[in-house]
Amino acid sequence: MAFDKAKTLRAAEKYLEVGKIPAAIKEYCKIVESEPEDFTTLNMLGDLYARVGDQTAAISCFRHIAEHYREQDFILKAIAMYKKVDRLQPHDTEIATKLADLYASQDLVVEARAHYLFVAEAHGKAGATQQGLEVLRKIADLDPPNTEIRTKLAEGYLREGMNADAAVCFTEAGQHLLARGACDEALEVFAKAIHINPADHGTLKGLLAAHSARGTADEAAEMIERAAIDRPDDIELLSMLASALPPLRRCCPTIFEVRPRRRCGSRGRLYR
Known part of the structure; x- marks a missing residue:
């Protein structure tokens, strides 16, 4: 029937x-x-x-x-x-992840970020550090101007010994802060990136731009100079250094030439 x-x-x-x-x-x-x-x-x-x-x-x-x-x-x-x-079934990381991914696919940033943050925190409490960092990466990619998340991600990478990834994230955070005109905050995170990779061109460019906006390009010049000592044939570094130097030094080739230096002075600055 x-x-x-x-x-x-x-x-x-x-x-x-x-x-x-x-x-x-x-x-x-x-x-x-x-x-x-x-x-x-x-x-x-x-x-x-x-x-x-x-x-x-x-x-x-x-x-x-x-x-x-x-x-x-x-x-x-x-x-x-x-x-x-x-x-x-609240507090379920699988469902929260599915919701976050779906929200992200619709560019619903606020909703996606809230669910991703819950998942990241849950992974952190469970000791699943790598999974937590993967979720933070999703938030950072979903919401690029969110420098707080990007810096948190960089610090997480650093704790895990993922130095190259940490440096990239610090630099990205610095670039977004610089775009907002937050030069002091940008310099803080650029400095963290430089500590990991002292000769990274993107980081040094950001550092120079931030210092130039503050009227302290000479401080950026010192850092670029230090990087150029070990890379005298790096044209891009030399170009950055030239733009950072004051006009008097820029027009004097004997002063501009990058040579090995000796350290002296209480603050360890480099002198000729």
């Missing part, structure tokens, strides 16, 4: 009208068993399971629908379903 969906649906609705939710659930289950792709009924079934306190069954329904919508690229519908799961 063929399954009569309409009759079963009417029976379920009658049970709901008189408050017999368990009986209605049985009828809706029959429909879902017959038509697994009836996601409207499956959603109703999940809601009813939640009403009777069967969270496991409700979550199973909602996750199934969410995965279907995600695979079909119905992103907003998938988000709505995962939010239902999140309400029933």
